[in-house]
Amino acid sequence: MGRVRTTNKGLPRGLTIKDGRYYHVTTVAPRKWTPLGRDRSQALLAWAKLEGSEPDPSIKTFEVVSLRYEREVIPTKARRTQSDNLKELERLRAVFGRVMIEAIKPHHVRAYLDKRGQQAKARANREKALLSHIINKAREWGYTDAPNPCQGVKGFKEAGRDRYVSDSEFRAVWEKADQTLRDAMDLALLTGQRPADVLKIQRADLHDGALWIVQNKTGAKRAIEVTGELAALIERINARPRERLSAWLIQDDCGKPLGTFAMRSRFDKARTLAEVDFQFRDIRAKAATDTGDLAHSQKLLGHRNREMTEHYVRARIGERVQPLR
Template sequence: MGRRREKNLSLPQHMYQKGNSYYFVSRENGKYKWIPLGNDLAVARLEWAKLENIADVDIESVTFSVAAARFARDVMPEKAAKTQEEYTRQLRKLNAVFGNVPLDAITPQFVRRYLDERGAKVAANREKALLSTVFNHAREWGYTNAANPCAGVKGHRETGRDRYIEDAELLKVISCACRPLKDALELAYYTGQRPSDVRKLKRTDIREGALSIRQNKTKAALRVAIEGPLLDIIIRLTTELPPIEPGAVRTLYLVQDEKGQPLTKSNLHYRFTKARKLAGIPNFQFRDIRAKSATDTEEIAAMGHAQRLLGHKTRSMTEHYVKDRLGYRVAPTPKTLPQPKKRRA
């Protein structure tokens, strides 16, 4: 039988405190093994419960950091890589304010104050949305019975981006682009895909006369018919391969850098910014090409074509891309007004 505790009597069995940190202590082969549990008592209790194989643990005054830690462990891995990156950044901001606050103590007034004092309004809205998501999960996990403090708290008003890139503007940037960027720009326009989806396209995605795409963000599966201008681009990308550095190994990616490797996110951004400045086209973002593709497609194709091309689940999502930038091309009122009768001389 081990010695009776002389301090920290409230801690469970096998859990000890040294300084500001907590440890799980076990004995193996006559030696003690100290496993760090962190310096937050609530988080430490969660880790202790896992090591003791206890499914449910009674945690008093669970802090936001506890729920955030479990959210990061259990929920975030199921999200796309970009979403995980954004959530990680947002959780860092939220933990800096709410981390040590018990969940039951977070009120709508605190959420309102966070929104008002956060400098970036759009970022504040996204962080509020994540706070609400984490809180809902915390309720499901039994960490709190309190109502979601974000309910009824209005975020900052946002104005959607409505920049439409004219043909001449896009062509001017393409003329100032290097070969890899030119390939990426044209693929993005004719497929209507996001930059991340364009960068990952490979020659093996060309199957049965179509370009098979699995979107990173939505996981939507698309098959873009290789015809018209897209056919010319695919022929160029597969037959007129750009030169690469001596000793470099060429990959199967359609858009390759000078080493035969796919463009990274930062490298694509750098090349695009450089070409845009050379072209003298202000307020032009790479993502605007996707919106231009949707708008141009809607102008000449049957209703719903743009929605399918972009992989949107709802018509309203596509409308955000189209009507706010250029407006729909519509026919005039078909009814003919009756003409006034001519008076006799």
Template sequence: MKARARPSGIYYYYFNGSKELPLGKDYVDAVRKWAELEAGNTSVAKTIAITFRQVAEKYTAKVIPTKAPRTQKDNLGELANLYKFFDDPPAPLDSIEPHHIAQYRDWRKVTRSTQEIALLSHIWNWAREQGYTKQPNPCVGVKRNRAKGRNVYVDDALFQRVYDQADQPTRDAMDLAFLAAQRPGDSLRFKETDIRDGALWVRQGKTGTPVRVEIVGQLAQVIERIKARKAATPGIRSLALVVNEKGQALTASALDGRFGKAREKAGIGTMEFQFRDLRAKAATETEDTAGMEQAQALLGHADAKMTSHYVRHRMGKLVKPTR
């Protein structure tokens, strides 16, 4: 394979002994086409190798933009750590083996390495589909650094202690997050335009799952209260349901700060109550009163196994006595 400098950049060619065949400008694609033309000349193949970074950068350009915004942000952060290990020095893709994945796990130590290895695994499977490697996925069978999940149930008394110390925007956010049982980010994205046909229409940011939460009971009261507060706020108002005192949408960082202050005033530690625990509280109480199927539907999970992670061991299963 030969590289030729042109005014618009470097182009690659395959020399078959008599003439040069164009392979394109993209190095990774050029290597793949070269390998197909070379048809298994292993003695030459060792001299030209696609590195992990080169494939990961193509994955970043083609696949990551199709994911949810939060997932995109997480993937980019995970790749930064993967590059520290697999690109210093650059690692040829086909040279990565299971013991290298285990070394990475032990080098990182933190449980976040589990998500990073999962991303590497996804990149590898994509690379196989694209023809960049024929090697088996080295992540298969490698143990991960597993975190012990939170097992916190926020009872009504604990909820009320923070609620009493919170400002009104934070109270609105807490009510909506608990009653609609959605993730914190999704709860902040609720808009008046999401209210249609007597329901709050949700498109979950993480999975894209659609959920319609019927506006009845306490949820209806909270939404009416929010609308009344917004109507009484002078100036330009946002369509968001969770707004600050000026009627503008409350950001995630602002909510974190306000919730943290309320929790501190209530004398409650960070590990005792986190805003995300409201989704688990909703799942637990829904499962307890209406069953796992209803809890699963409310949370928008594809299967009950995922929902069980939110309700297991939190409050204790309500059971009937023997007699």
């Protein structure tokens, strides 16, 4: 019988991680280390090909099902969702890893939620949602025909953000920001796009008189006309001297694209100096609210229906009503 792993417990036999990179390691001497990259999902796919076999389907534990889910389902999701799911999987495996999939009952899910909710209620809800999806996949794949134990287990109530950013607050942070962050803030405000969608815009996305965007979260496509202030902003960005002009519209002075964490760091510094507490993502809500036209806001933000946009706007400024007399 092989030794029980003391590290990398979530990885299958023959797959290990060293210095942030995944490797396939043979079990017979001389041991051969085959590099599989840094991306876990891609490494698992490569490992499965090298091993030439899937985990024994008769071992219907959560770990076996979740490994298949990680290989086949997670890579189809948006990059940010993949990252979140991998973190959520680690927590779920720590609790349910060796449990037979059909042995997970509603009271187990409730106990997990209550325990996890003591630290982070929102994250507990996301992990429960992932658990539910994995079990539904297990039912589709034939691992179990038992009912989904997550059904009927109520998650924690979450309060949606209702922060409206005033013009003076936006300007206060803008004044303390460096030029690259100012570009990002202005682009987010004028286009109404999510932070990740703003940062991924490339110069090649500007053509035929429009800025062409495919939203990461929903896949919604938008062609935003490059006119007025947006046209002036893009001209300003392009005219600024750089050491190197890169493919990305939002780049630092060295030509490097601005990543999510770099932007967050710069924004946190600027808002601290400005003594204002809104988040970068709140700029999208400001854009939706400031149009003064729900139909325009719906199209700009890429919402599927008007009701979603109405809720998005009213949660921040309230519903306009007539006085008694």
